[in-house]
Amino acid sequence: MRVSDTFPVRDGLFAIVEGGTPLLITGRCNDCARLHFPQQSTCPYCAATTVTQELLDGEASLWTWTSVLREPPGYRGPVPFGFGVVELEAGIRIVTRLTESDPRQLTAGMPMRLVVDDLHTDDEGRVVQTYAFAPVTDMGVPPDTDPPGADGEAG
Amino acid sequence: MSGGAGSYEVAVAGTGLHAFGRFEGTSVTDLGAAAVRAALLDAELAHSGFDAAFCASVYSGVAAAHKVLGSLGMTGMPIYTVEAGCASGGAALSLAVESIRSGRHDTVLVFGMEKMSAGIIRSSFFEPWREEAGLAATPAYFALRARRLMETSNVTREHLAEVSVKNHDNGVRNPDAMYREAVTREQVLASTMVCDPLTLFMLCSPNEGAAALVLRRASGAGGEIRLTAAEVRSHLPGSVLGEATPLAGLVDDSIPAPTTLAADAAYEAAGVGPGDLDVVECQDTDSARELLSYEELRLCPPGEAAAWIDARHTHLGGPLPVNPSGGLLSKGEPLGASALGQVVELTLQLRGAAGPRQVDGARVALGHTVGRGANAGVTILTR
Numbered sequence: 001m002r003v004s005d006t007f008p009v010r011d012g013l014f015a016i017v018e019g020g021t022p023l024l025i026t027g028r029c030n031d032c033a034r035l036h037f038p039q040q041s042t043c044p045y046c047a048a049t050t051v052t053q054e055l056l057d058g059e060a061s062l063w064t065w066t067s068v069l070r071e072p073p074g075y076r077g078p079v080p081f082g083f084g085v086v087e088l089e090a091g092i093r094i095v096t097r098l099t100e101s102d103p104r105q106l107t108a109g110m111p112m113r114l115v116v117d118d119l120h121t122d123d124e125g126r127v128v129q130t131y132a133f134a135p136v137t138d139m140g141v142p143p144d145t146d147p148p149g150a151d152g153e154a155g
Numbered sequence: 156m157s158g159g160a161g162s163y164e165v166a167v168a169g170t171g172l173h174a175f176g177r178f179e180g181t182s183v184t185d186l187g188a189a190a191v192r193a194a195l196l197d198a199e200l201a202h203s204g205f206d207a208a209f210c211a212s213v214y215s216g217v218a219a220a221h222k223v224l225g226s227l228g229m230t231g232m233p234i235y236t237v238e239a240g241c242a243s244g245g246a247a248l249s250l251a252v253e254s255i256r257s258g259r260h261d262t263v264l265v266f267g268m269e270k271m272s273a274g275i276i277r278s279s280f281f282e283p284w285r286e287e288a289g290l291a292a293t294p295a296y297f298a299l300r301a302r303r304l305m306e307t308s309n310v311t312r313e314h315l316a317e318v319s320v321k322n323h324d325n326g327v328r329n330p331d332a333m334y335r336e337a338v339t340r341e342q343v344l345a346s347t348m349v350c351d352p353l354t355l356f357m358l359c360s361p362n363e364g365a366a367a368l369v370l371r372r373a374s375g376a377g378g379e380i381r382l383t384a385a386e387v388r389s390h391l392p393g394s395v396l397g398e399a400t401p402l403a404g405l406v407d408d409s410i411p412a413p414t415t416l417a418a419d420a421a422y423e424a425a426g427v428g429p430g431d432l433d434v435v436e437c438q439d440t441d442s443a444r445e446l447l448s449y450e451e452l453r454l455c456p457p458g459e460a461a462a463w464i465d466a467r468h469t470h471l472g473g474p475l476p477v478n479p480s481g482g483l484l485s486k487g488e489p490l491g492a493s494a495l496g497q498v499v500e501l502t503l504q505l506r507g508a509a510g511p512r513q514v515d516g517a518r519v520a521l522g523h524t525v526g527r528g529a530n531a532g533v534t535i536l537t538r
Contacts, residue, residue, distance in 0.1 A: 009284050009287050009288045010284040010288075026403075034405060035403075036403055037402060037403035038402065038403075044392055044401075045392050045393065045405075063303070064299045064300075064302045064303040064306065064396070065299070065302060066295050066298035066299055066302060066350040066351050066352075066353075067350065067351050068289060068292050068295050068350060069348065069349070069350070072275055072286070072289060072291050072292035072293075072295070073275060073276075073277035073278075073286055073291055074277070074281075074283060074286025074287055074291060075286060075287060075288075075289045075291070075292075076287070077289060081289055083289070083290075083292065083295045083298075083299070083350075084299065085299055085303075085395055085396065087406060091405070091406045092403055092404070092405065092406065093395040093403060093404045093405070093406060094395075094402065094403050095290060095299075095395065095400070095401075095402045095403065097288065097289060097290070103302075103351040103352075108306045119287065119288060119289070128287065130288045130289075
């Protein structure tokens with residue numbers, strides 16, 4: 001565990017439950033029963049205004065992926081980083097950061113799990129974090145393989 | 156008559172283009188004015204001889220169309236500036252066509268221009284937190300789609316490279332393109348990796364340029380180029396890799412793409428089918444986007460795009476040339492001008508005036524753009 005303060009890049013994306021397990025915060029429409037992410041007050045499929053928060057465990061499979069090699073606009077974290085879409089068992093596909101940045105290490109359908117990943121350290125010294133998905137290996141989720149300081153903590 | 160209730164038919168009376176590329180010291184207003192002057196000249200239209208003007212631009216700021224027409228002393232008529240991402244030109248064209256069909260106007264000007272810097276486009280479409288999280292890399296979304304296409308069909312990196320080879324070969328023949336050098340498959344595959352599997356030569360460059368058209372109520376004279384459909388459709392909710400780039404989507408691959416919605420509407424309006432087409436200009440922001448467009452426009456059956464490339468079906472000289480202009484891969488993509496640039500090219504093709512890139516005997520042509528929003532525009536022209 002990091003000792004520095006952490007801060008989500010946006011509220012309402014993920015929650016940490018007891019034991020440190022992250023869950024994805026989605027919305028399920030009370031009317032059409034479809035899931036969306038991030039949660040809105042209005043269903044983006046049927047416009048119903050009764051949406052119930054649903055926390056999803058992060059079991060997923062990889063649907064498509066790439067690697068971002070240079071910093072895109074407004075991004076201050078490390079590169080390269082993995083980027084992809086995972087399919088959650090609950091029936092929703094999510095655009096996400098991936099902890100694996102080498103596309104050759106990834107295959108369609110491979111099991112993935114939700115993790116919380118460090119992006120960068122903000123001007124107030126807080127580590128800004130986002131949701132991400134990591135490949136599940138026989139050994140479980142691999143530890144963060146970024147070299148120390150690579151996520152900009154020195155700044 | 157096509158196009159619905161009691162409508163008039165629409166003809167292309169003139170076209171104008173400012174070359175696509177990079178023009179330091181030339182303002183976006185100057186780019187637009189050059190294309191407008193060229194189109195009016197081509198249409199043999201007197202100063203201010205149009206009833207309304209429809210302009211497409213994304214990054215040109217407030218009242219961009221008024222600045223262009225103001226610089227030419229051509230104001231007083233209704234002037235509209237339309238923004239719809241990469242499909243802005245298609246959207247402006249659709250409104251312009253409708254204004255003639257309905258009988259409101261006889262002659263209208265449609266133009267688009269853009270001046271963009273090199274590199275990844277910074278788009279206000281993405282909220283700041285999405286940028287901060289690294290979720291605002293536009294070519295990465297293209298790459299996700301390309302990878303998905305490779306996983307679900309027999310499209311390989313070599314096919315993606317061949318699309319670039321084809322379009323660059325065509326671009327050599329187009330003096331208005333930005334890149335006019337042929338490339339080999341090996342060069343495309345060895346060019347800088349941007350987002351796997353897409354290399355630099357498989358991606359178009361945002362750049363600068365302008366295009367303009369004069370449209371008028373068709374006279375029925377022989378040889379007229381008719382604009383028989385200009386349809387725009389937005390995405391249906393649910394597809395995670397549609398151009399809307401939502402953060403989540405349904406597990407449902409049966410949701411039609413906006414391109415298919417627009418294409419079906421355009422085929423119906425024009426009274427033609429994909430088998431009637433002689434030449435196509437389609438959105439090739441990246442090589443995979445062109446292959447997806449073959450399927451989404453119903454040019455080829457699902458899963459056949461790779462076979463089409465292998466058979467050189469869409470190369471110049473093939474049964475259905477696609478992007479004879481060199482496409483956005485050769486021309487670059489000035490957002491507001493790209494769709495209208497396609498219509499300029501297709502008009503030249505139907506006139507038999509496309510020179511070394513002429514598709515012999517072309518009579519039915521289709522233009523397609525799709526972009527942020529998501530919006531797709533499909534235009535059909537016939538001679």
